[in-house]
Amino acid sequence: MAEWEDREIINQVLQGNSQLFTLLVEKYQKSIFNYVFRLVRQRQEAEDLAQETFVKAFFALPQYDNSYQFSTWIFRIALNLCRDYFRKKKLPFLSLHEPIGDDENGELEDMIEQQAFLDPDGEILNQELRTKLEKAIDQLPLKFKEVVILRHLENLSYEEIAQVTGLPIGTVKTYLHRARKALRKELRKYLD
């Protein structure tokens, strides 16, 4: 039903009712912004990239292939803009097609502080765990971070993640498994 509505809106926009595009922005702004923010970790940059995502989508609507879900398509645009952003910024960017080596799991050990204090107060423990978890996600290689956020924070299926990232489903599963293992390594004290 939701997808039918998206397609209806898109058809209307393509027929000239461009103001209806606002409905799509309002529907997806939170997911797209959240995704972009978790990748770039800077609010202003994330706002700019998320805005650019919708502007780009608006002008690319005539090329939109409605055999895909609009949500998948717009996540893909957002991801491509983020990848460009990292390239331009010359920030560490790992190729999606790079074989996953065992040494990548070791990167987290160097990047994350190893001090974790268990507190008898559950609330503080949860807060601390959340902070550690956010930090651990942030320190994941980008290719892992992309799929972890799509799967566990945006609730996309494996197939949708494959469409967004352009990876085979098997690779998506592998990346997720590797990412979870890497996160476990950093959060063992809280998880085991």
Add this chain to the structure above:
Amino acid sequence: MEAWEKKLIDHLESLPQVSPGESFSSKVISSIRAEQEKRESKRIHWFDFKKVLAFSLAGVFLGLMLLTDLPLSPRLETTNGFGYEKVELVFCPSSQNPRTVAVAGDFSKWDSLQMKKVRDNCWSVTIQLKPGHYQYGFLVDGEQWVPDPASLRQVSDGFGGINSVLVVENN
């Protein structure tokens, strides 16, 4: 799925969503409008440029047509049109009823132009020429070179023959 993995997923899924500012959607719409205007103005500039280019090329072409002898268009059949004069050459040979009669001259780079029989034993052709002096002659049956008996102006062709001289004056 192992216990740690389930626990991790639960924690991941309970992480809070980060929301954009309240004016996010209006900013997006403003950006779209700004981009639309930018694209529209680019399109207009390009359209103007193409228009100017087309007019300029048309002007150059027209100038070349009017001011040069370049074969840019068929010559208009209009007397005094664009500096050309219409000249009718009529030839009535002494030999009776030749099969073909043509005229050749420096106006045709000595290529023969077939003449049309207009009355008994008389042939005619009308050509457009700019004012000037032209040497010419008639070719009877494709082999006999005959100067124009109606023209008093004649010069040697340099090979022992005679060419007639046509003088086209500005009317």
